Structure formats: C-alpha cells, structure tokens
Amino acid sequence: MSASRGIFVPGRWPTQGRLYALQLCRADNRAAAGGKRCISLKSLFTPSPPSDAVHGSSTKRHRVLLKPNDLFHPLSKSPIKEMREKGILIQQHGCCATCVEETAKAGKPAATREPHFECPDCGYPTHCSEKHWGEDKSHGKELCGYLREANEDEHDLRSGRTLREFEFPSAQLPEIVVNLSNWDSFLYTRSFTNINSNRAMRHVSKVLTYPVTMGATIHQYSPFTLKNGLTPEGLKSMTALRTTIKEHDLARSEKELVMQQMPLRVFVLGARAEAMLPPHLYLQLAYLLPNSPIHVYFVGPECIPSADEARSTIVVSTRLVLKYHKSFFHDAIWNFAPFDPFTDVFFMFSPGIGHPKARGGWQPTVEKLLETKCAVFATGFHERDMQTDVRALNEDFGDKMDWLLEPRENPFASLKRDFGIRNLREWAISNWGIYGFRGKRYEVQSKQ
Template sequence: MASRLRPVLAPALRILSRTAATRVSSAAAISARRSLSLKSFFTSRKPATSDPFTSQFEPVLEQADLFHPLSKSPLAPVRAKADWIATHGTCPVCKEQHAAEEHQEEAKKTKSKPPTYECPDCGYPTHCSEEHYKMDKEHHKHVCGILREVNEDEHDLRSGRRMKEFEFPGAQHRDEAVNLSNWDTFLYTRGFLSMNSERSMRHVSHVLTYPLTIGSVLHQSSPYQLGKDLTVEGLKSLAALRHTLHPAMIPGITQNQDLRSTATHTVRIFCLGARAESHLPPHIYMQLAYLFPTTAFQIHFVGPDAIPPHTKSKEPHQHVHYEQMTFVYDNSRYEAYHAEAGPFNPYYDVFFLFSPGLAHPSTKDMWKPTIPLLLDTKCAIFGTGFDERDVMNDVAEIENAGYELDWLMKPRENVFRSLKHEINMTDVRQSAQCNWGIWGIRGRRYDVRPSDQ
C-alpha cells in the first residue's frame, strides 16, 4: 500500500519544506554563538498577542509535559496544525473505500470524511472517526511512534526552555581532528554541548544537515570512500576540490599563523533551486567554514525562493558577508546566472541541488536547460532527495536523458541527513527526512588540471 501512495508524497513535501523554510527564515537577529532563543528560531516575529504562549519567553512546558493531542495543545501553532490536517487531511479507511468504488457513479460513492479523530497514542488527527481508527489500527501502529516523536519534538522546540543544543561551538583548534563518520562523532569531536538525547540530535541535525552534507562530501575525512561510495571519477573530482580546500598541505602555512587571515582560496558552492537552505542564518554555515579554516567560501543560492534570512528587502540580488564567507542570493533563472558567474573551474567550484525534484512534474521542465549547463562546466554536481523514491526518481531522470556524464557517487543514504521526520500533513501516514539520500555526477571529461587563477 505504501508504495502505491508514494507519488502523492512529493508535491506535498516540497510544499512542506517551503513551510519549514519560512519558519526558519523568521529566526530574527540571531547572532553567532549567542544563546539562541527558540522563539526567535521557530516563531513569527509578530506574535499573536491574543495567545499568551506566543508572546512570552519563560518556559511554558515542562519536559514531562511535551505530549498533547494536537487540537488540545497549549501552543497555538500546534492547534492550527490540527485544524489544517482536519480540513485538508485524509482518513485512510475512507480513502480505501473511495478507491474501491472507483467504477461507481459519483452519486453512489461513499463520501470521504476528513480526519478529526485524534489517536490517543500520538495525538495526531488520523481518521474520520473512532470506528475507522479501530478498523485501521494495525496499519496505523507502523507510523504512530514517529508521529508521537514529532509531536513531542515540536512541543519541546516551543517549550521556551533554554535550547543549549543550539549553542554552537566556534572555530576549532588547529590540532583537533574532526571525525565525520556520522553525526555522533562529528558533534562530539567538534565539542557540541548537551547532545545527550536523541531529541537534541534531531533538532540539531535538522538545522545542520545542509552545511554538513556539503562539508562531509568535500572534506578529506569524508565518510564516503573510494570503491564503496565513490567512483574513481568521484575521487578525481573531490581530489581537485580538496587541493583547494586543504591548502595546509601547501608549504608556507605554519601552525602558528592565524589561518583565517591566510585564506587565499575562494571556493564557490552553488546551491541551485535553493529554498530552505538559503533561509538559514549565516552562522549556521560557519560550521562548514570551520571544517576548512584556511578557505574562503562564496555560497551562491540561486532560484526564485532564494531569500536571505531576516530581510524585508525584495531585491532580486543580495550579498551578505560573514567572517570568511560570502553569501549571494539571486532570484534569476539559472541560465542567466550561469552566464554571469562563469567561467567555472573544477578546482574551485561545486554544485549542490538539494531535493531538486528533477523528475517531478512541477519542477522537471525548469531543470531541463540547467543540467546540460552544469555538466558543461565539468565541475562536481551533488544532489539529495527526501526519501529513497525521490532519490531514485531523480537518478532515473538523469540516466534516461542520455547525458554524457560520469557518476561520482552512486545514490546512497546521506550520513548527514536530518534525523527529524517531516510529516506530510495531507496524509500523516507519510513522512520524509530532509537530505535523506545523496548522489553525485559530473560532465564527462578526460583530464583535470588546475587553470591559472
């Protein structure tokens, strides 16, 4: 049943990721390494004054009090979510019945009713009635645990407690090696505090999945290895980028120098079709920069939804400078941007497409002129998807197009995916994880050599 229902997941989750992005973008005036107030992170800048819970900063929920049926939550945004699901959601039993009556005339069909009954175990509106809930309980129990987790996580994020896990560490010491084998080793070796619960891990991985997905691919201590995940072509492409990213191997830079002041190489990361990734505050991307202390970065977010965080400006092209990073936000069509940003160099430039939906009916055509341009640059191109189906659809789309390309990384699970599940509100049986899977390609070439820059 699950696989038959999968196709509807894609559009709903694409919308969902935009909603999530909007929430993160409202993270007003968060400065680096300051204690982050959760309110500023996830709620609107203009609290609804009629609701006492959105306009105060003291803890409103204790840790033992994080589970609430959505419609009875003390938090207005959670109650609004219950309303939304009860209006636009699906009762799976009604849906099955409706599908079974497909051949009947419209007038004779059973009317599908929206889910207004809340499961007592996860608190989500899952069925139209207790009767349908009981009929379907065997199926529901497969997703009930995830829904319960999401319910409690959401209440925790808005509980008003001090979110110590968002107090990120600054630059690392020269002698400290970062272990990028997985989230645990990364957070531990980088000295993240208070990462002692799975819930904290879910919160932090959700925010850091974009910079860490990039960092874990590019870094010389990458968890992706030749033979297992990387092809020979993949290693060649990454070796070119690492030559620029780890210039400590170049004589002349000593351990005593302030490495950031010696940043002489600028690596450009192009995030195309950017949405949520462009709305993250710049200090979140510093966690990428700290992995490469001698490198200056330009991160180019390109696409109609590429908007800097905390801005009221509607300018289609904006820059933000932050320590060794420059962020560029541009709403042009990629074809136009490409002409401006070129020439490209595989030693300095890399492309990331986060959940691009290359095969998705609503976005497929938009990508058609873009992919050949990217392949032409001979720079590495990495893409992600929010579940296995999404990744494999994109991969099939690339393979069927008959491009001249080499695979750099075969599609696989992303070590630095978000551990948080995002629920499809139109059908709560479905969930996905941001940057769940990853793959890499490059236009076919026969030689890689640095140009004179």
Template sequence: MQRCILSRNTVRSCQHNVQKRHIMGFVRNALGLDPPPSPDEPTPENRFHPWDQSPSPDLRERAATIRALAKCPVTGREINYTCPKSGIPTHYSREAWENDLEYQQSKRPEILKKVNIYEHDLRSGRPFPEFDFPLDQDFDRMVNLTNWDLFFYTRGFYSMDTEFQLAAVTKMLSYPVTIGSVLHQFSPYSLNPKGPVTLEGLKSLAALRYTLYPEQNRRVTSITKNSPLRIFILGARAEAQLPGHVWKQLQFMFPETNIELHFVGPESYYDRNKREYVHSSSPIVRRVDETLSFVYHTDYFHVFHEAQDFFPYDPYTDIFFCFHPGFAAPESRENWMGKTMEALLETKCAVFTTGFNELDLRRDVGTVVGKHGKELDMLMEPVHNAFGSTKWELNDMNPQEVYQFNMFIAGFRGKRYHAIEV
C-alpha cells in the same frame, strides 16, 4: 594508515568518556547527589499534546490545515479523527482508524508521535544550550566525520544526550555538515566497491581537495590563493535562511579556505522585515566575516548561466548542491529538467543532490539519468547520508507521509570526455 589510527583513537576516547560519564551518573544518582530532573526537561510524556488541543497556536492551525486539505487513506473523505497514539489528525473517523490495519501494524504511529513531541519541544520555551555552537577547531584536534555523535564530540559541541537536542540541532546543521562531509579529506564516503564514490567522483573530489588543503599541495597556493571556494546551492529556500553562525560550522572544517555560498533560485532571499521573498536584478551580497560570504541570486540558474554571470567555472573551486530538489516531482520537474539541468551539466563541475528518503532520491537520479545518461558521469551512487536530519517531519497535505531532510545523497557531473567514433 594515519587516518585509521586517528579514527580508532577518537572512537576509543569517545567511548571511554561516554562510559565514564554513565558510571559517574549512576554513582551520583545512587548516592542521591543529583538534583531531581527539572519539569522543563523534555520527555515524550511532557511534550505530547493532541495537535487540535495544543498549547501552541501554530500546531492547532496545522491540525486545522490537515483537516481541511488532507484525505483519509481508508475512506478518501476529509479527516476528522485524531490518532490517539500520535496526537495528529490522520483519519475520517475512529472506525476508519481502527480498520486501517496497515497503519496500525506499521511504525507510522510511533514516528508521527515523534513529529508531535519534536514540534512541541521546539515551541516549549525551554533553554536550548545545544544551540551554543563551538568556534574554530583547535589545530591539535581532528574532526571525525563517521556520524553525528563523533562529529559533535570531536568538534566540542554541547553534550547532546536526548533525542530532542539531536532533532533540533541536526535539522539546522544537516546542510553545512552534509557539504563538509562530502568535501573533507576524511569523508565517510569511500571509493567503490566498498563505498558509493565512483572513480569519476574521486577525480572530482580530488580536484576540490587539492584546493581545500593547500598545505599538502604547495603549488596550489600560487594558483588559487585569491580564489574562494564557490558552493552553489540551487533551488535554495530554507537553507538560505539559516543564520551565518550555522553556515560558519562549514568554514570551521576548512580553516584555510575562504568560502562563498551562492544561493540560487526565485525563493533564495527572504526579507524578514517585509515577510516576503525579494527579487533583485543584481546579486545581494552579505558578508559573515572575512572568510565566509553569502551571495543571493533570485532567479533560475540557467538565466545566470546563459548571461555568463558565473563564468568561468573551475572544477577545483566550484561545486553544486541541490537539497531534495524534486527533479522527478510533477510540480517541479519542468523547471529542473529543461534549461537548468542542461546548464548544470555544461559546467562540468560536481553536483550533489539529496532526497527525503531512498525512493525519493533514486527517482530523482533516475529522471536525470533517463534524460541525460549519455551526457553525465555518476560521482556517487545513492547512499544513506551520514549527516541527514534526525528530526521527523510531516506533510500536512498527507499526514501518512513522514520524512527527514537530506536522508540520502548522490552525485553526478556533466561528462568531460565524450567517446569519439573512428
């Protein structure tokens, strides 16, 4: 009951302030009190440039890559024509573009245009006040995890009023806030049948929350006060390169908890000076502060599992995340579905995975269930991630394919109790 009251009060407060801000803005505009908008303020008009004529060398290079490697969906030939609606090369010729009725009648040109303007905005050189992240949470304020807007409001972020600001920030924060939204006691994901969390999922999350909220469980202080929460991120790449202050937003959600982020995978550690991925025979440790540290393990998870480097596993303090891993993808399935998946299920700890879209995630989960269905329990059925990135991305090998990071999420765990025939 307390949770509902807090959420409703927060929503009412948020709506009141937004309405008040809009009314004040209208009055100021009507009286001519506001200065004219800056020409640097991002708009769809001033951020739109055809990629092959872009002021950014990076985007001109991406246009050349698309022309060299991608194929026209109509003719199957190379791409030589830039879609005038989106500014991105998409077809072999204007005739092919005009004849592609499925493309013309879909929302794809509009989404591709968003890809275009978001990428130009990031390279525009404008000030990015939205990247000035807030520090620790006041104890008298409750974080609301219903959606991005309420999270930003209750955490005291810069007021993000444009799609450009949201796109830039949510792409970075999607990783830590997705983790936090799963673990938090006020998670947006509820128990079946109203929500995606299964009974086994509730058991796993209850164990982790027992550790995360020691003030609610006095006995846990003596059990785990010297044991940090270990979050293993398998197949880590882009998420391992996020700055410490971005991941610190996760720790701010659990101020009483020390967190260790373990990035695992051959591409988990990128040396910016050498501009290459570094392989190390021993873990690389980087401490952000006394409550948050990064540990990089530059090999596959099953290698460390077989060497017992991570033993013992504890469902109260250990959790795994695989961000759009591609369990079912032809190019990565062999790496995931062999020893690595077997090792992951042997830990008996919660595993959460995300996908670029619903089909991508269901295909991954279906592959895991198809091979190991009798050895696992589902913790969370595939569901839209409340904290997926709002920034649209483009596959340069197929400009018809657009996606967003962490759009859907699901969870599973190695089965703890096997049925015994009598």
C-alpha cells in the same frame, strides 16, 4: 569550548519559524505540482502572540509555556496556537487512511471523509472516526510512534525554553581531527557539548544537515570513498577540489599567498530553506575547512536571504561569504562564469528533478551544470524521491554525464520527519539520500 553562537530563544522564533515553514512548503509545493497538495504552511509557523497561551497567566514573551514532561498534547487541545491550527488544517485537507483503503479495495476512485478523530496516542487527527482508527492496524505499528515524536518535538521547539542545543561550538582545535562518519562521531569530535538527548539531536540535525552535508562531501575525510559510493570519476573531481583545499592549508601562514588565493565556490541551486538558515550556521561548514576562503552562492527563483536581511551579500567571517541570487541558475550563469572544477562545486538539496511538473524547468539548469564540468551533488527526501530524480537524469542526460557518487543514504540527513498535511502516511526527511554527477569528458590536469 570557547565562543558559542546562535542561541535560539523564543524571541527569535520568527527566523526559525520561517525556516521550518519553508522546508515544509518545499515538500508541499513539489507535491502540489503533482496535484496532490496545494496549501502553504507558512502561517503554521509564525510565532503566536504571547497572550495566546492557555497555560499560565503571564504575557511575558520569554516565559516557559511547557515543561519537558508536558510536551504531548492532542493538536486540538494544544496550548500552542500554531499546533491547534495545524490540527484544523489536517482535518480540512487530510484523509482517513481506512476510508482510502476501503474505496481502493472496492475498485472505486479514492475517497475519504475528513479526519476528525484524533488518535489518542499521537494526538494527530488521523481518521474519520474511532471505528476507522481501530480498523487501521498499520497506523499503530510504526507511523503512530513517529507522529507522537513529531508532536512532542514541535511542542518542545515552541515550549519557550532556551534551546541550548543551538549553541554551537566555534573553530576546531587543530590537533583534533573531525570524524565525519556519522552524526554521533561528528558532534563528538566537534565538541557539540549541549546536545544531550535524541530530541536535541533531531532539532539540530534538521538545520545542520545543509552545511554539514556540504562539508562532509568536500572534506578529505569524507565518508564517501571508493569503498563507499564514490566512483573513480568521483575521486578525480574530489581530488581536484581537495588539491585547492590543500593549497589553502599550505598558504595559511603566508599573508601574501592568502591574498592571492582563489576561494572555494559552493553553489546551492534551487535554494529555499537552506538560504534562510541564520548565516552563522554556515560557519560550521567553514570550520570543517578552516584555511579555505569559502563563497557560498544561493541561487534560485525562491531564494530569499536570511530573515531580516536585505543585503544580497553577507560577510560572515574573514573566510566565509554568503551571496544570494534570486533567479534561475541558467539565467544568472554569466554572473558566475567562468567555472573551474578545482574551486567550484554544486549542491542541489531535494531538487525534485524527476518530478513531472519540475522536470522541464530543471533541464536548462542541468544542461549548463554539465557544461561546467564541476562536481554536482544532489539529495532526496526519501528513497523514492531520490530514485525518481536519478532515473530522470539518466533518461535526459545519461550520455552526457558521469556519476561521481552512487545514490545512497546520507549519514548527515536530518533525523526528523516532516509529514504531509494531506496524507500523514507520507513523510519527508531533508537530505535523506545523496548522489553526485558531472559533465562527461573531464580530465584532471595537474595545476601549475
């Protein structure tokens, strides 16, 4: 594989760090809206000053702090400052599952002592005391293993090693067809040769879940077919988009035709973390549709262009342009109208449409979306999150919309779990599930 891009070395941590911060903040803000959590985790992921490390004496920025066999550390004793701070935050704002259960059993309102006891197996402050830790049988069954994995993963990302798995392949050879069944087949057929462990896959899936979920949904070899969740209405919408992609393919050798092409417009609404991904990551979307000019519009009140980037338009390649609009879609709609179901598609990553405090805010946007008659795909953090959104859509807009993709697990979900500071029993997985819908009364007409 020829060119590779985007090597994440420790010196580039600010970008990556903010990305992770935002993803966690999203989960947190949403929950905060429901009155459960209200802490910004941004500070957790700003890079440590090099002199902070307790391992070794060198203050050189790029040195390796942790060896691959030395990734597990109880948070309070971690050599990484952010990890120690995370432990303190959990101790201050978290809860002890045994305390909560005991009060619930007694029919009292949930109460908890601060979780000062660190589980020796996962290193997280999980309970108020060793006694309560010992009494919580459910912790050891499943959760402890996931937390241990998260502990090692987070130390690995901050270990100072060069993260070779983030060296991504460039354009696909035309004779090799990409298999979009799942992560394994995608990474194999796209020649991601530097991913050689489950941990590396987890790291990479966490960022690639955005462009690859988009690409896999639109692509002619999408895993979503009539046998796998796509509805007949969904097929109509995807056929419209794929007709345009086919035209792009046919026109690839004709310079004049290329000049006249309408680009595919991919809108990402409520954009947060996905807007802050390093722009070159979206080349992985472009490589899946190699002959299509693609404009990705990130729209949302919390949409911030990629770190260190002041422009609102970034030309990533001759065929890929990223645009950033910091406003609500329904307020900014005239910047993008008119819409065409043959070229335009919408994505909303874990929007929380059904969350009580967010529901009213999303309604004017969804109303406008349905008017466009373009395909809309949305994701959820887990089954409950997704079903809450789907139920809200059905209740608020059921008679105005058609389902394109029945709610289901997304084969290109992140493989990583993010845990809530307030309750380590709650986790979120970016783009765990996916579903699609569109405004009613749309008919595909053949394009002249």
